Amino acid sequence: MKPAISPSRTLALPLLLAIGLTLAARSAGPALYVSNEVANTLSVISPQTDSVVATIAVGKRPRGLAASPDRRTVYVALGQDDALGVIDVAGGKMTRTIPAGRDPELVVLSPDGTVAYVSNEEIAHASAIDLATGKILFSTPVGVEPEGVGLSRDGKKLYVTAETNNTVSVVDTKTGQVLHTLHVGENPRTVAFTPDGSRAWVSAEAGGNVTLIDVATDSVLGQFPIRDGKTKPVRIAFSPDGRLAYLTEGAAASVSVVDVARQAVIDSIRSAGDHGASHSPRTANGCTRRTGGPTRCR
Numbered sequence: 001m002k003p004a005i006s007p008s009r010t011l012a013l014p015l016l017l018a019i020g021l022t023l024a025a026r027s028a029g030p031a032l033y034v035s036n037e038v039a040n041t042l043s044v045i046s047p048q049t050d051s052v053v054a055t056i057a058v059g060k061r062p063r064g065l066a067a068s069p070d071r072r073t074v075y076v077a078l079g080q081d082d083a084l085g086v087i088d089v090a091g092g093k094m095t096r097t098i099p100a101g102r103d104p105e106l107v108v109l110s111p112d113g114t115v116a117y118v119s120n121e122e123i124a125h126a127s128a129i130d131l132a133t134g135k136i137l138f139s140t141p142v143g144v145e146p147e148g149v150g151l152s153r154d155g156k157k158l159y160v161t162a163e164t165n166n167t168v169s170v171v172d173t174k175t176g177q178v179l180h181t182l183h184v185g186e187n188p189r190t191v192a193f194t195p196d197g198s199r200a201w202v203s204a205e206a207g208g209n210v211t212l213i214d215v216a217t218d219s220v221l222g223q224f225p226i227r228d229g230k231t232k233p234v235r236i237a238f239s240p241d242g243r244l245a246y247l248t249e250g251a252a253a254s255v256s257v258v259d260v261a262r263q264a265v266i267d268s269i270r271s272a273g274d275h276g277a278s279h280s281p282r283t284a285n286g287c288t289r290r291t292g293g294p295t296r297c298r
Helices: none
Strands: 018-022 030-036 041-046 051-057 062-067 073-078 083-088 093-099 104-109 115-120 125-130 136-141 146-151 157-162 167-172 178-183 188-193 199-204 209-214 219-225 236-238 244-248 254-259 264-270
Touching: 030 062, 041 062, 051 093, 073 104, 083 104, 104 146, 115 146, 115 157, 125 146, 125 157, 157 188, 157 199, 167 188, 178 219, 188 236
Parallel strands: 062 104, 146 188
Antiparallel strands: 018 030, 030 041, 041 051, 062 073, 073 083, 083 093, 104 115, 115 125, 125 136, 146 157, 157 167, 167 178, 188 199, 199 209, 209 219, 236 244, 244 254, 254 264
């Protein structure tokens, strides 16, 4: 299936996990990096031309992606290599790998770009890796089948969803200690933060809802359904002003537009595929899902 990007509403690519960044050395504009789990490659896509401009060979079962703050490096979780692949953006190739614990799923970087945090799905851990030395700083047990990872704005707390336990573990990024375990909706997939950093939203794919967490107190503020509660929300992206949230809806191949203040769906956008959301290709945190993998998007 050929990925489709709407220039007006910028929907995500089907079954991908992508990030957007400016490739100054390789192209004149922004680009999307997309992990292809079966092909063991990354695709570089120009949102200006809706075309693949490069393909980069990586390790086995590439999954989550994160860009360095200076946008010169992309890190990709390699599930079957138990590693992070390090991609040189200017050179367009993987230069090395860094051990990341067993079966890394998704990855997020510290605000200064020196530490990577991953969810290790098979062993139900979350790990922190020093990117300069390759040392694993901690590997902490969390809930069963961890997936989504997100950092508080100050980088002091890591939030990790657990699909089987229906929980979010809040981990101290300095000590690796689990500070809180919060109960959320059924089959939680993504943790996303409002632009001001005050709230975390957690999508529940099987529950068809979103749980809101107060980041300052790590308390659950409430929960609201996405439309009739029968949809399957997976990825979340916010508009830059924080007024709107965009939630992909699994196999429904649509994106719900949510009024953040009202916590209500105000529009639904049809997409060419499912499981992805990215408000703008020029942001560093697009969030679509990988190609060629199982339809559960893991």
